[in-house]
Amino acid sequence: MDLKVMCSIVRLVVRVRLLPTPEQAAALEATLHAANRAANLVAALAFRHRCFRNFDLRKHSYDRIKAEFVLAAQAAQHVIKKVCDAYRTLHANLAAGNLGEPGSARRIKVESKPISFRPLAAQPYDDRCLSWQHQARTVSIWTTAGRLKGVAFTGSAEHLALLAACRRGESDLVCRDGMWFLHACVEVADAPTARPDGFLGIDLGIANIATTSTGIRHSGKHLNAVRHRNRELRRRLQAKRTKSARRLLKRRRRKEARFAANVNHRIAKQIVTEAERTGRGIALEDLQGIRERVRLRKPQRVTLHSWSFHQLGSFIGYKAVRAGVAVIHVDPAYTSQQCSHCGHVDKNNRTSQETFVCTSCDFAEHADVNAARNIASRGAAGWAVSHAA
Structure with a gap:
């Protein structure tokens, strides 16, 4: 059978569960609360100035959210990027008509107010804010209370192997029903398509x-x-x-x-x-x-x-x-x-x-x-x- 070799990458998301101590969990929760309050402020500024591009929005919000919410530089950048991504998704849904026809009550309601974020909405992390120790099964993660080291994590054997070998890009910190997770992006080379x-x-x-x-x-x-x-x-x-x-x-x-x-x-x-x-x-x-x-x-x-x-x-x-x-x-x-x-x-x-x-x-x-x-x-x-x- 002939094979057609394709040099493409499959991007998957691997979920691992964090096992923080009560003190670590409190620090993670405080971090999400601070990041999402900052995201709500940035979303309001973006809506007021009609400014939705990452670089332009920084001029209106970066210094303010760093000072008011005690965010590190990289965390503040991720908050702004998260808001821009949310507005990009909203505008795509509006353009596709997924939120109603122009002039409909549902569409007017969406367009008349800024995007808001839940207190425990996910927060993205990159390698400057989060590092993995695969042998020890722990992570070191930035929080508003300082760097937390030795936060244990677990997952399926297949997911842990993928995480160690193929992780690329950002990871999202997620709190769901009192449990803590990290959603990490992995890139796997696809098989040649037969x-x-x-x-x-x-x-x-x-x-x-x-x-x-x-x-x-x-x-x-x-x-x-x-x-x-x-x-x-x-x-x-x-x-x-x-x-x-x-x-x-x-x-x-x-x-x-x-x-x-x-x-x-x-x-x-x-x-x-x-x-x-x-x-x-x-x-x-x-x-x-x-x-x-x-x-x-x-x-x-x-x-x-x-x-x-x-x-x-x-x-x-x-x-x-x-x-x-x-x-x-x-x-x-x-x-x-x-x-x-x-x-x-x-x-x-x-x-x-x-x-x-x-x-x-x-x-x-x-x-x-x-x-x-x-x-x-x-x-x-x-x-x-x-x-x-």
């Missing part, structure tokens, strides 16, 4: 989270049942409005997201492993903007908006790059109505959620498998066009 011998089409859905063109269906029944149960539990707890109910809601928050992410990781790994084993590429649907395009009845909207297809697609994407498997995105239009046998397109071909029967050639197949085969065909055609010699 020239695909055909494509494995992936149809993403709700009843079946993912269906492959080889007929393997990853059912979403259990995931949807868990989401429905959690939704009903949240509704009942929110209706109680008691302290114990609020405590339980706080303990359970993000639990469903972690469960869904774990399901998506397992499905993505199985799909990439199958493609790697058979020497094929992976063809995915380009579902960008589907929530804005699709019109559903109110009871169905919750299911669509809790559907984490983007996360599954991103998991498949980065796992495929690390494995050297080609990935291509195709137009999903009419893949559920087109016959994978003769190519006939008719909405009457789809007789039910599961059943596909072609009105032209009488070809019958599971509807999701048929759609996945159409996606595989489009992937092969798209690859041939984009990689023509």
Whole structure:
């Protein structure tokens, strides 16, 4: 099999947990509070002066936040950069229409006030503020109370090995539910991308989270049942409005997201492993903007908006790059109505959620498998066009 060598880098985020003493934890908490108060001041100055470029914003804020919040020079620079990055993201969302149309109430509300940061929002660190001692499993980190040395950290063996060998750039200090983490960026050289011998089409859905063109269906029944149960539990707890109910809601928050992410990781790994084993590429649907395009009845909207297809697609994407498997995105239009046998397109071909029967050639197949085969065909055609010699 021919190999096409690509000199690109995969950027991943490795999370390790810090194990600070109570005194160290208090210093870290005070540092985040100070940094985010400073970030709120910088955000207000940027909004007032309509100045959102890093270098220009320093002139308005650098000396002031250093003096008022007792920040080191590098920490102050990172606060300003964090504010600029936040405004850049906001402006990108406004330009893309993600925060409503011009003149809408939601957009006016966002545009009428400066960005604000939570007291314990993440704070970036670079190598001048943070150093790693991998053998001792400790870090030395700057705080407003001085440099903390010997702060222990732990993580999975795979993540610790990646961290020691491939760490590059900044790390973010994060406090979540009373636990402390460092999110570090690592750069891993990707595997040479093999020239695909055909494509494995992936149809993403709700009843079946993912269906492959080889007929393997990853059912979403259990995931949807868990989401429905959690939704009903949240509704009942929110209706109680008691302290114990609020405590339980706080303990359970993000639990469903972690469960869904774990399901998506397992499905993505199985799909990439199958493609790697058979020497094929992976063809995915380009579902960008589907929530804005699709019109559903109110009871169905919750299911669509809790559907984490983007996360599954991103998991498949980065796992495929690390494995050297080609990935291509195709137009999903009419893949559920087109016959994978003769190519006939008719909405009457789809007789039910599961059943596909072609009105032209009488070809019958599971509807999701048929759609996945159409996606595989489009992937092969798209690859041939984009990689023509």
